[in-house]
Amino acid sequence: MKKVLFIDRDGVLIVEPVDHQIDELQKLEFIPGIFTWLGKIASETDYELVMVTNQDGLGTKSxxxxxFWPAQNKLLKAxxxxxxxxxxxxxxRSFAEEKLPTRKPGTAMLTKYFSEEYDLKNSYVIGDRITDIQL
Ligand SMILES: [Mg+2]
Known part of the structure; x- marks a missing residue:
């Protein structure tokens, strides 16, 4: 069975700005140590790495x-x-007030992991908010 690390993005891989939105490259700032430690996890463990992130209103005027994509792509490439x-x-991509089941701590985006293929008991969420803990 596959084990998964569900990894939050903002506040974990990159610094979350005060306005919560990384919408220009200048705002992209990596969390110290992330390359060393995630690199170690990737090379020395057998966890699948899955990014799970709420990006409020992505694709809307706000x-x-x-x-969004220049910073996201730069992060992935790095x-x-x-x-x-x-x-x-x-x-x-929803807003909190929409209360969609896809938004963390909701799991509607993650149903494919609820199968016998995955060892969820030995999988973890790495995040910086209460909603990550709830997830
Ligand atoms: Mg976060």
Whole structure:
């Protein structure tokens, strides 16, 4: 069975800005140690790495796609350089007030992991918010 590390993005891999939105490259700042330690996890363990992130209003006027992807792609490329490749990336684009089941701590984006293929008992969520703990 496969074990998974469900990894939050903002506040874990990169610094979350005060306005919670990384919508320009200038705002992209890596969390210290992330390349060393995630690289170690990737090379020395057999966890699948899965990014799970809430990006409020992505694709709407308040957070256009073209402002999101440059920083996201730069992050992925930098991690890839250290051997860190995500098996899957799940992005919820809703706002908290919509209360969608896809938004963390909801699990509607993650139902494929609820199968006998996955060892959820030995899988973990790494995040910085209460909603990550709840997930
Ligand atoms: Mg976070």
């Amino acid at each position: 957070f256009p796609e073209e402002n 991690l890839e350089g250290e051997g860190v490749v995500f098996n899957a990336i799940h992005i919820d």
